Amino acid sequence: MPVELPEGKTVAVELDLDDADLAEIRRRAAGDELAPDDEAALLRYLVYLGAAYVEVERTVEEAGSLQAAHAAVYARYGQAGAGSAVLRFHYGEASRLFAARRRSQAAHEITQAIYADTARRIEEEIAVRAERVCNLKAALADAPRAARS
Amino acid sequence: MRLELLEADVAELQAMGLTPPQALRRGLGALGARPTYERLRETAVTPESLQELVHFYADQAADLRLLRFTYATRMPAFERARRCYEGVEQKTAELRRRVVPELKARLRAVREEEEALERALRERGLDPGRIGPRVPPAQAIDPRPMPWEGDPEPLTLSPPPVRSSLRERVLARLLGWGR
Numbered sequence: 001m002p003v004e005l006p007e008g009k010t011v012a013v014e015l016d017l018d019d020a021d022l023a024e025i026r027r028r029a030a031g032d033e034l035a036p037d038d039e040a041a042l043l044r045y046l047v048y049l050g051a052a053y054v055e056v057e058r059t060v061e062e063a064g065s066l067q068a069a070h071a072a073v074y075a076r077y078g079q080a081g082a083g084s085a086v087l088r089f090h091y092g093e094a095s096r097l098f099a100a101r102r103r104s105q106a107a108h109e110i111t112q113a114i115y116a117d118t119a120r121r122i123e124e125e126i127a128v129r130a131e132r133v134c135n136l137k138a139a140l141a142d143a144p145r146a147a148r149s
Numbered sequence: 150m151r152l153e154l155l156e157a158d159v160a161e162l163q164a165m166g167l168t169p170p171q172a173l174r175r176g177l178g179a180l181g182a183r184p185t186y187e188r189l190r191e192t193a194v195t196p197e198s199l200q201e202l203v204h205f206y207a208d209q210a211a212d213l214r215l216l217r218f219t220y221a222t223r224m225p226a227f228e229r230a231r232r233c234y235e236g237v238e239q240k241t242a243e244l245r246r247r248v249v250p251e252l253k254a255r256l257r258a259v260r261e262e263e264e265a266l267e268r269a270l271r272e273r274g275l276d277p278g279r280i281g282p283r284v285p286p287a288q289a290i291d292p293r294p295m296p297w298e299g300d301p302e303p304l305t306l307s308p309p310p311v312r313s314s315l316r317e318r319v320l321a322r323l324l325g326w327g328r
Contacts, residue, residue, distance in 0.1 A: 008222045008225050011156050015170050016150075028181035034208055035180060044154065044218060045215050047173045048176070048211035049179060050179075052210035066194060077209060083213050087216050098226070102230060102234075108238055115245055115248070118249055121288075122290050125288075128284050129284060133263050135281065
């Protein structure tokens, strides 16, 4: 039971189900408390569930005795539970961080816009004052002549 | 009817010699016919307890793979959001720490030069107020550096207090120092 997170690349697979099969799946799922409610999640769950049955039944066959089979399946059950807890924790953390970033990103964008606007206004003021500095220098250069005249 | 699965899921099924439809049919066989209570009930090692354990394991493993699918497929969105957030945060920090303080420093220098020229003109009996263009006072930016702009000062802590040695403490107690 691998717990590492694989790449998120998906592939569409054909399930060979007709409408009657889907109706039967829905009917059985209605009487099963552990089945997911969402249809895509339910179908995915059934694929995973079937794979897990095949996997564990092979473990039982290979064990040789009831005691050994019980111990092997119990160990797998523990590993799956621990793996599920670890993954659930990391997924919860990632989701929480995702939501927190989205919330604070809006605040950062507003701050960024305010600073960008301030920078633009400072540049405009510098340009106006630089032009006035040139005019003041020119006036000062003319000042002695004006005083003499 | 098509279903999205992780490439890793399909590879694992192939390694077990299963196709997705075969796995689904096997899972469907148990749906509605398996125990759905929360905890294992059988305590002794019997064929019944093994069967119960098989059902519990299958559900636990399927639940883990379902969670893995959700997490793996949402991970790219989590990563995109992280990169976007860090980009905005870096741009904001760059404006706050470098761009705005540098512009304010240039503005202060231009204002100082402007004021010096105004003084020089007044000394020669001329009115600098007639020389434009002028920035309306209400629109003028405060060029003073704000505490939150520029690089933050590194956090410094005072050194921890020096603890006296055991010998010093015993002596102090015997001699009544520090009372």
